[in-house]
Amino acid sequence: MIPERASYAEYPEHSRGRLTHEPISRTRNAYARDRDRIIHATAFRRLKEKTQVFVAHEGDHYRTRLTHSLEVAQIARSLAHALRLDTDLAETVALAHDLGHPPFGHAGEDELQAQMKPWGGFDHNVQTFRVVTRLETRYPQFDGLNLSWETVEGVVKHNGPVSHRLDEPAWQAIADYTLDHGAPAWDLRLGTFASLEAQAAAIADDIAYNNHDVDDGVQAGLFSLDDLVDVPLIGPVLHGARKDWPHIDARMLRIESVRRMIGVMVDDVLAETEARIAADGIRSTEDVRMARRTLVAFSPGMLADLGILRKFLFERMYRHYRVNRTRSQARRILAEMFTLFMAEPDTLPPEWSGKADIADETKQARAVCDYIAGMTDRYAIEEHKKLFSLDLALDL
Structure with missing residues (x-):
């Protein structure tokens, strides 16, 4: 028996909507539709070979970001059910929460933070926000996934209010987004808590x-x-x-x-x-x-x-x-690729070299960072070999 929804739960029919208006789905509520968009996203599929502690090739039984996200979603949904919250929204935020993580877990994030320090920094939570609002390109009418307000809010604030972080360069992207889309309905209210569903996911x-x-x-x-x-x-x-x-x-x-x-x-x-x-x-x-x-x-x-x-x-x-040895190797792989792509942007794949605006070093660095952050562990290792191994380079 499904318990009656609590008065403090989110109701999809009361959602603040999407930034770009779309017809209501005949088969899914707003939050279930968000969940499906996340599952079909390229960034979500890449989580299968992004890891947290162990690198993907070290064993088949260790958790990846994908299996971790599925476990988080299951627990979040169970918590939401028991607390009489919206289970779809809790599951959706849980599935999305790691989309911005780079390869090699925390070692990868630490290295991108170091490399991006002169150009606005890097934060995986902000990168998740950028993935769902800009970097995923699956629809002709908008960039990103055009998720509902409550899902985007949950992605940004599932760990609590973030207004105190807006002075950090990496978080400026979220402040800019709020200003760029200044409709009152799309104020993410960065100084307040997110929904209980998002807190359950966290x-x-x-x-x-x-x-x-x-x-x-x-x-x-x-x-x-x-x-x-x-x-x-x-x-x-x-x-x-x-x-x-x-x-x-x-x-x-x-x-x-x-x-x-x-x-x-x-x-x-x-x-x-x-x-x-x-x-x-x-x-x-x-x-x-x-x-x-x-x-x-x-x-x-x-x-x-x-x-x-x-x-x-x-x-x-x-x-x-x-683990320290793996972290050290992972950081060196990302550092060497970042340095090369900044010095020689024409070595980036065509779909990325056009984004690396060499006239604007900050935009170039962000494009390089986005490219590397989207890599899986395995792809990063292979790309590094192609760039720095002469034998492999000659086979291209």
Whole structure:
């Protein structure tokens, strides 16, 4: 039975609409239509070979940005259902949230931030916004995906208000967009919170990556389940799984423990969120946007446990020498390509060399950045080889 929608949920029939008017779909509501556009986007397909910790060629079982986005969408949809929110909007924001990530995970983002420092910087959240509003070209009547206001707002503000970031060069693109499309209905209200659906997508991201980093780290041999027994949150879950299944093998113990940990975190979010909604007297979507704090949140106790888990993962996984070597190689690949494309823009593919306006160095740098940010791990590695290996270059 579908629960009655809460008064503070978003309703697609009350959407502020799209920047470019389009006829209403006969088969989908506004947010479901947004979801479908994201799924069919080129940037979404590329997530299959963009990674977070491990590079795509290191193994078939590690999460990619695509599988991560699907896991986030599932958790976001479940949270939204339990909180009586719009499940389509929560799922849509979740599916879109990583579209702007460059290849090689955080190492790739760090390198593009460094390379773009003289020309406005780089931020993956802003890049996601640019993908859905400008870089995707799939429709003859507009650039981008022409998503509904609530979806675009969720993409920009799912982690909270961003008006304080508009002085950062990388975020100027969002401020400019709001000014360029100055219709009152398209003010993204950057100083307010996003919908509860977008907040559900944001915390689903935290739940997903904390759990799959544990899963992937064990599979990669960076640490064992025994190393986790004294770590809050995962330790008690491991103990409970072993108690319930004394003869369980290591593989099934890992899977069962991760499954249980997701459940514990989801239950915590639901309890904390319902308490905050009641305590803050939230009755409408406007109450949500003008709230004094994030409403979809972990409890203080869960945040403390997650802090200890993240410290463990940072020490044993994110800064493991094997991961450090991959990060180092990834940064060198992107740095060398960026430098070459800036010095010799005619080495860019034709569809990009025309955008690299050599008369305007800032526009040239942004075009180079967009090209590199759109690459998958595998494509970046192959492109680098073609550019810097004489044997491969001669075969072109």
